[in-house]
Each structure stands twice: as structure tokens, then as C-alpha cells.
Amino acid sequence: MNTNNIYLLGVGHATPLFIELAEACGYHVAGLYHYNEDRTGETDHGFPILGSFADLLREDLTDKNFCLTMGDMAIKQSVSLNLIHRGGVIPSLIHPTAVISRFADVSPCGVLVDSYCEIDSNATVEEGCVLRPHAMVSHDSHLFPYTFMGPKAYVGAYTDVESKAFIGQCSVLVSGKAKHIGKDALVGAGSVVVKPVSDKAIVAGNPARILKYKP
Ligand SMILES: CC(C)(COP(=O)(O)OP(=O)(O)OC[C@H]1O[C@@H](n2cnc3c(N)ncnc32)[C@H](O)[C@@H]1OP(=O)(O)O)[C@@H](O)C(=O)NCCC(=O)NCCS
Missing domain, CATH: 3.40.50.20 (Rossmann fold)
Structure with a gap:
């Protein structure tokens, strides 16, 4: 084989x-x-x-x-x-131009990290997460399984992003303020998030406000 x-x-x-x-x-x-x-x-x-x-x-x-x-x-x-x-393997794919701190913890299972991403020290990225080009996970943050970060999305320091959350392109989760993004939440493109976001909330804008909730 x-x-x-x-x-x-x-x-x-x-x-x-x-x-x-x-x-x-x-x-x-x-x-x-x-x-x-x-x-x-x-x-x-x-x-x-x-x-x-x-x-x-x-x-x-x-x-x-x-x-x-x-x-x-x-x-x-x-x-x-x-x-x-059934015995299959889902390797994590880390683009050679991505910069991953040696003090970061990236799951070996199904994480897709595209070109020019950065994952800082003491950050954790769990299985199935997807980081599109130039996405950045700052230090001491945690992406729970199957979260998605669009191109140029920025997760600030000390932020937990719960499973299956969607962080839209070019959005910023402000360090020490966004702190917690709930499960299945969606952050709209270009948003600046300065407060925690609850599960299934769809937020957008600067500062980000709740537009609605997913069913
Ligand atoms: C947030 C989002 C999901 C809303 O989509 P939607 O449910 O179809 O909402 P609408 O386009 O009907 O917009 C509803 C309102 O929110 C505003 N809005 C939508 N997206 C916004 C955004 N990203 N930032 C600021 N305001 C936004 C609209 O202007 C509209 O305002 P109005 O009611 O005053 O006219 C979508 O616009 C978005 O940002 N998706 C993320 C795309 C992305 O990052 N993809 C990654 C690709 S790799």
C-alpha cells in the first residue's frame, strides 16, 4: 500500500x-x-x-x-x-508555510491548517478543526473539536472556542474580552467580538451584536 x-x-x-x-x-x-x-x-x-x-x-x-x-x-x-x-486514518494536514509553536498542542487527527496560519504557544487545537489561510490562534486559546476559522480570522489570547463554532473571515475575537465562544455559534465576517458569545448565537459587526440564534 x-x-x-x-x-x-x-x-x-x-x-x-x-x-x-x-x-x-x-x-x-x-x-x-x-x-x-x-x-x-x-x-x-x-x-x-x-x-x-x-x-x-x-x-x-x-x-x-x-x-x-x-x-x-x-x-x-x-x-x-x-x-x-473501520481502521481509516484521518491525518492532520499542516501546510508547510504555517507557523506552529512547539508549545502548542495540535491534534494529529483531521486538523486542516492552511497556508500562512499561526498557532501560538500553549494554544490547543482539537480534532477536526479547520483553519483557512492566514488564520491565527493566539497563545493560551483553545479550539474545541470541529471548529472552523475563515481566512484571516484571529482568535485572541485566553479564548475558548467551543465545538463546531464558526469564526468568519477577517473577524477578531479580542484577547481577554471575547473569552468564550459557545458551541455552534457563528461569528460573521469582519466582526470584532468583545464579549462572550452564547451557544448557537449568530453575531456580527463591530462591536459584534447578536443577529439571531440558530434553531
Ligand atoms: C453573519 C452572516 C451569517 C449573516 O448572514 P444572513 O443570516 O444571511 O444575514 P443577512 O445577510 O440577511 O444580514 C442580516 C443583517 O446583518 C447585517 N450583517 C450580515 N453580515 C454581517 C457582517 N459580517 N458584519 C456586519 N453586519 C452584517 C446585514 O447588513 C443585515 O443588516 P440589516 O438587517 O440592517 O440590513 C453572514 O453575513 C456572514 O458574515 N457569514 C460569514 C461568511 C464567512 O466568513 N465565510 C467564510 C468563508 S471561507
């Missing part, structure tokens, strides 16, 4: 972003899996669509590498657990 092979799950507009990240990390993208069977046998961006998630979950996945590209973090978490249960 070629241990450099990796398979991507999810075929959509974000697929080429993750193809390039995997390649930058030294993997060979051996094929894609789509969420249903519609496109099996087609190609996307020159890569073969090998089958559906259901097809994949019938195979022996021992020691095969996977990268999950879907934006829905609840689906991503559940598919990840299934793959791991």
Missing part, C-alpha cells in the same frame, strides 16, 4: 482547496468520494470520483488516509468516527 495516498471525501467547490493542501503536505490524492452515487466514475478537477460514502464504508479501510472536505461539521464528525471505526 502507498502510505502517501490520501482520499478526499466530499466533492464540491472547496475540493480543489483541499487537494492543494494535501499535496502541499506531501500526499498523493488517489481519488475522491462523493456523498451519493450520482457522480461515481466522473472526474472532478482531474481526479476520479471512486464512489459514494456508503460504498467506502463497506470497504476495509485499514491504514488508508482520508481528508474530509465538507463544511457541515456535524456530518464531518459523524463520518470521521465511522472511518476511524
